[in-house]
Amino acid sequence: MKCSTQSRPHWICTLRLVNMFKFKTSSEKTKKIMSDIASGKLENTDFENNCIDKLKDLTNHDEVRITSSGNNSIFIALSSIKGDIIVPDQGGWHGFKQIAKFLNKNIITLKTDLGLINADYLDELDLNDHSALIFTSFAGYCAEQDIKSISKYCKNNNITTIEDASAGIGDKKGLLGNGKYSDIIIASTGSPKIINVGSGGFITTSKPEIFKKTTLPLKLSKTNEIICGGICSELENVGKKLELTLNATEHLKKHIPNTMHANKRGVNVIIPHSDAKSISWELKKTLTTDKSGFITTCPNYNRIKQKAIAIEIKNLDYGCLKKEYLDIIIKEVNSLL
Numbered sequence: 001m002k003c004s005t006q007s008r009p010h011w012i013c014t015l016r017l018v019n020m021f022k023f024k025t026s027s028e029k030t031k032k033i034m035s036d037i038a039s040g041k042l043e044n045t046d047f048e049n050n051c052i053d054k055l056k057d058l059t060n061h062d063e064v065r066i067t068s069s070g071n072n073s074i075f076i077a078l079s080s081i082k083g084d085i086i087v088p089d090q091g092g093w094h095g096f097k098q099i100a101k102f103l104n105k106n107i108i109t110l111k112t113d114l115g116l117i118n119a120d121y122l123d124e125l126d127l128n129d130h131s132a133l134i135f136t137s138f139a140g141y142c143a144e145q146d147i148k149s150i151s152k153y154c155k156n157n158n159i160t161t162i163e164d165a166s167a168g169i170g171d172k173k174g175l176l177g178n179g180k181y182s183d184i185i186i187a188s189t190g191s192p193k194i195i196n197v198g199s200g201g202f203i204t205t206s207k208p209e210i211f212k213k214t215t216l217p218l219k220l221s222k223t224n225e226i227i228c229g230g231i232c233s234e235l236e237n238v239g240k241k242l243e244l245t246l247n248a249t250e251h252l253k254k255h256i257p258n259t260m261h262a263n264k265r266g267v268n269v270i271i272p273h274s275d276a277k278s279i280s281w282e283l284k285k286t287l288t289t290d291k292s293g294f295i296t297t298c299p300n301y302n303r304i305k306q307k308a309i310a311i312e313i314k315n316l317d318y319g320c321l322k323k324e325y326l327d328i329i330i331k332e333v334n335s336l337l
Helices: 010-018 028-038 047-059 070-079 094-102 147-156 208-212 215-220 225-234 238-255 276-286 323-336
Strands: 063-067 085-088 107-110 132-136 160-164 184-188 201-205 269-272 295-298 308-311
Touching: 028 225, 047 063, 047 201, 047 225, 063 070, 063 208, 063 225, 070 094, 070 132, 070 160, 070 184, 070 201, 070 215, 085 094, 094 107, 132 147, 147 160, 201 208, 208 215, 238 269, 238 323, 276 295, 276 308, 276 323, 308 323
Parallel strands: 085 107, 085 132, 132 160, 160 184
Antiparallel strands: 063 201, 184 201, 269 308, 295 308
16 A cells, blocks of 8 residues: 555554554463363363462452353353343443343343443333343443442342453453452453453352352353463453553544543544444555454444444554554544544
8 A cells, every 4th residue: 555655654654564453362372372282281280270260369259150152151141130131222242132032031221321321221210120230341342331330229229230341351440340349240252352262251250149040051151171271371461451452542532533432441442423434444444454353333232323433442462552553543543534
């Protein structure tokens, strides 16, 4: 691609031509550990119990199970609920509704503030006993939920909270993925999550009855030592990895106008725009990666249900979260808005 030096600094042109953005993958250490387990080089190890111990420390929950996927973790969590399943009207994960429907659960859609859960809206619902609210740590990956207020309301009203912390695990502020606030924490460890193994997941709780009610789904979702070894490795410095992603997103929000939830922590940037489709298409041509892309288009239940461009910073290799790479993104986006 040709680059006009009149419109862009020379270092930006060079970076784009020589150093393509890289899609996030497991670390080399993680790949080696998983390979060594698969080839039989690491015998007499117990990565599953090591994972469980680490996740107990991270989540402040007493009970942990490693699963074969994030969706299986959701299945287990929702299987344990007798009452209604409350899902946000946007900014969640489509698997919440799909799995609840498969389990013949009564689904109640909660009005949100562009994905953010407001306890006032919860107060408007007519719920039966033993209901549960399932939500993601970040609304549409863009803005952290007010976990404290959600937790307080739900505890006072006998609503079980299920937090999908796939993008929030390791929060140094101790708000996201914390069993002090959420009754059940679930996560995917597939790609390109913060714990990035390519497969697997987990579910944690301090309510032992959750797992007593779901013995069969737990058996069906059990994973293997290879995945456990990968999760164990990826849990190292998970807080630092999340912090790098949050800081990179904050930098973009400061320099791109009209971003959604601009003052909230997040792991992507969403920009509402009436011409989102064509702008996203142009960005995909210039902001290329070696594998999957990091530009998505809304409306999308998993992000926001209006026209917008989403820049998935969480999808990028940590080496691409440096200022020089982020400034390329800012330049390209602002040139099209």
